Amino acid sequence: MSDLRLRIAPSPTGSVHLGLCRTALFNWAYARGRGGAFVLRIEDTDRTRSTAESEAAILEGLRWLGIDWDEGPEVGGPHGPYRQSERVVGHKETVQRLVEAGYAYRCFCSAERLTELREGQEKRKETPRYDGRCRDLDPAESARRAAAGEEFTVRFRVPEGATVFEDLVRGSVRFDHGEIDDWIMLRRDGSPTYNFVVVCDDVDMRISHVFRGEEHLVNTPKQILLYEALGETVPRFGHLPLMLGTDRKKLSKRTGDTALGDYVAKGYPRDAIINFLCLQGWALDGETEVFDTATFVERFDIVDVQKAGAVFDPDKFRWLAGDTIRRMGLADLADAVAPYVVEAGQMSAEGIAARRPWFERLVAGEQERIELFGDFPPRVACFFEADDAVTFDPKAEKNARKHEARAETLQAYLGWLEGRDDLDDPASLGAATKEWVQEKGLKIPALFQPLRCVLTGQPGGRDLFDCVALLGLEATAARIRAGVARLA
Ligand code: GLU
Numbered sequence: 088m089s090d091l092r093l094r095i096a097p098s099p100t101g102s103v104h105l106g107l108c109r110t111a112l113f114n115w116a117y118a119r120g121r122g123g124a125f126v127l128r129i130e131d132t133d134r135t136r137s138t139a140e141s142e143a144a145i146l147e148g149l150r151w152l153g154i155d156w157d158e159g160p161e162v163g164g165p166h167g168p169y170r171q172s173e174r175v176v177g178h179k180e181t182v183q184r185l186v187e188a189g190y191a192y193r194c195f196c197s198a199e200r201l202t203e204l205r206e207g208q209e210k211r212k213e214t215p216r217y218d219g220r221c222r223d224l225d226p227a228e229s230a231r232r233a234a235a236g237e238e239f240t241v242r243f244r245v246p247e248g249a250t251v252f253e254d255l256v257r258g259s260v261r262f263d264h265g266e267i268d269d270w271i272m273l274r275r276d277g278s279p280t281y282n283f284v285v286v287c288d289d290v291d292m293r294i295s296h297v298f299r300g301e302e303h304l305v306n307t308p309k310q311i312l313l314y315e316a317l318g319e320t321v322p323r324f325g326h327l328p329l330m331l332g333t334d335r336k337k338l339s340k341r342t343g344d345t346a347l348g349d350y351v352a353k354g355y356p357r358d359a360i361i362n363f364l365c366l367q368g369w370a371l372d373g374e375t376e377v378f379d380t381a382t383f384v385e386r387f388d389i390v391d392v393q394k395a396g397a398v399f400d401p402d403k404f405r406w407l408a409g410d411t412i413r414r415m416g417l418a419d420l421a422d423a424v425a426p427y428v429v430e431a432g433q434m435s436a437e438g439i440a441a442r443r444p445w446f447e448r449l450v451a452g453e454q455e456r457i458e459l460f461g462d463f464p465p466r467v468a469c470f471f472e473a474d475d476a477v478t479f480d481p482k483a484e485k486n487a488r489k490h491e492a493r494a495e496t497l498q499a500y501l502g503w504l505e506g507r508d509d510l511d512d513p514a515s516l517g518a519a520t521k522e523w524v525q526e527k528g529l530k531i532p533a534l535f536q537p538l539r540c541v542l543t544g545q546p547g548g549r550d551l552f553d554c555v556a557l558l559g560l561e562a563t564a565a566r567i568r569a570g571v572a573r574l575a
Pocket residue numbers: 095096097098130285298299303
């Protein structure tokens with residue numbers, strides 16, 4: 088078995104953020120492309136903010152993206168449990184060991200004292216940090232006070248010097264220990280902090296590579312010092328560039344949707360979401376924007392990830408979505424838009440199944456025009472309106488009213504149409520209609536503009552004779568008759 092072991096360690100505290108999806112994709116692809124293992128660990132130590140719903144959403148979101156894990160919740164594995172909250176016993180033993188060895192110490196400073204300390208430092212414009220009062224407490228006294236029931240936190244004793252490491256994305260990174268506080272490993276209530284447990288769990292799970300968002304870069308020296316104190320091998324780190332909004336600030340709800348679910352709900356195709364996320368900090372060859380997941384897995388290397396922040400371009404995302412839709416097979420596209428049609432109340436799932444060829448024709452006419460599955464229902468709304476109450480777009484109505492003889496033209500055309508048997512064949516009906524228009528000595532718009540208005544209410548859109556085919560003779564005739572009256 089390969090020693091290459093990657094993981095993601097999401098905290099189940101909210102919706103499934105796109106940043107998490109990208110981190111998952113990059114770790115997963117790296118493992119899959121190199122025969123390594125990919126582990127999912129749920130970091131639910133923040134008991135007040137973690138929820139079962141959020142954890143379920145993470146699992147579902149990853150599966151939806153096609154990301155599978157070799158070890159983790161629901162699949163198990165030899166290094167479980169894979170929920171951090173179930174691992175606290177091991178965490179406590181480790182703290183005990185580090186305190187005994189002098190790498191960590193108990194801090195009995197009260198919350199009030201620490202607040203005062205911080206406020207004083209802030210007033211003097213100093214970086215808030217612990218002043219080390221309990222750092223050199225006699226170990227025997229420390230043990231006695233703890234045994235007597237005095238409350239304490241456990242802090243890591245940051246030594247003098249500096250930590251330097253080779254980040255696979257950022258190159259050599261250096262942190263002077265003067266910048267690092269004696270950080271808390273165990274809170275007063277005995278609960279462990281992130282920087283501490285993440286190392287314990289990554290050690291236990293034999294994680295070899297940690298790829299995560301740049302916001303964690305400042306945590307890395309603390310974690311490296313802890314690996315060293317534990318006598319464990321430090322994994323390779325790679326910090327992925329921040330995803331930035333178009334305002335160049337960290338992507339947030341302020342500038343747009345950040346949750347996977349929002350994009351799924353709007354109908355961004357899965358392949359487009361994956362493709363777009365791959366481009367957040369990585370490029371295939373600097374030219375090719377569109378590629379599939381298999382290509383990504385084959386070609387992805389962490390050392391090719393850029394350092395600079397990745398700007399999240401919503402227009403490009405939409406474009407990629409539309410491009411993906413245009414490349415879909417019609418049956419797949421029909422399946423994909425069907426739930427949106429049901430959701431919009433236009434048809435039932437059974438109705439769609441019963442009229443499948445009709446539905447595919449409805450979909451085909453929009454394949455070139457929509458960018459998201461969710462764009463579809465509003466674009467075809469006219470086909471589900473009552474024949475005598477089609478919503479007229481003001482521009483469509485204005486176009487129709489430009490033609491004085493619209494009522495006579497429409498009526499004459501209806502009479503001609505009723506005698507034809509090719510309503511189901513847009514190409515044939517279209518060609519014949521154009522001849523009819525010429526024979527009548529009319530210009531094309533004199534029929535087409537009023538006809539489009541009464542049939543669809545729209546100034547433009549799909550082929551007009553495709554609309555006739557979709558409506559059938561009965562509805563076409565009803566719409567023409569009602570439209571003649573409405574445009575009088
Ligand atoms: N629970 C952390 C987060 O959600 C994991 C960070 C890490 O990968 O170390 O950001």
